[in-house]
Amino acid sequence: MQDMFNAQQAQNYIDRINNLTPFSTGNWGKMTVDQMLAHCNVTYEMVYEPQKHKAPGGIAKFILKTFVKAKVVGEKSYPKNSPTSPQFIVTKPQDFILEKKRLIGFIQKTQQMGREAFDGKESFSFGKLKAQEWNNMFAKHLNHHLEQFGV
Template identity: 60%
Template sequence: MKNVFNQVDAETLIRRINNLRPETKQLWGKMSVAQMLAHLNVTYEMVYEEKHPRPNAFVKFILRKLVKNKVVNETPFKQNGRTAPQFIINNDKDFETEKSRLISYIQKTQQLGQSHFEGQESHSFGPLTSREWNNMFYKHLDHHLKQFGV
């Protein structure tokens, strides 16, 4: 799996994002390209902002037991998989705003680097290794960029 903490890999992701256009159509699923970018931004909002409520201890326990491994392993996500409610984007989003935000988040993550994320507490899963953080970030980005053909 590619590494979001590696500058070359981060730049490759950004190039793929820059190949998107407001009129780019999805190959599967229901989100528009702007909604997809906003959807991807949710992951980073959970890391860098206090925008989303944290799950209580019971829900976090369930997420760790039932969801964590699927999110942090290296197995790609399946098409049309289920997502958590906070990741569902139903309203229209501004393509350029969401694109700019996502690129900034990717750059920030790469610049903070692997050591910053080692043992860092996840919003939903508790402490993760830097490898688990990378897998979560990269495979989510890659999955949705493939969804839109880039």
């Protein structure tokens, strides 16, 4: 698993994103490339723009922490066509250039803030996470979708 807090490794993700074009097609799934970029931005919005999303209620958060957290923050890759939370579903066309810029900006901001800023930081859905759990969540989600689009 690459380290999103390491400048060179974060740049690897940015380089892969820069290899996408508005005409890139997925090897699986239903999303277009612009929708995928917007979908990947949701993870970062929940950190940097939480007002855009409704926080899960007590029962939902308990279920997420108990049954979903380990799959999201662990090191095992997501299988193709994995189910996603309704907050992450993007069905309308998006602005490819805008979503790409936003995603790169979020990656850069995360890397620059560093591991220490995320150690013990409260997650929107899973409670406090260790820096490595944040890293795993960011890295494997991006990797999953970049592989989906062949970069």
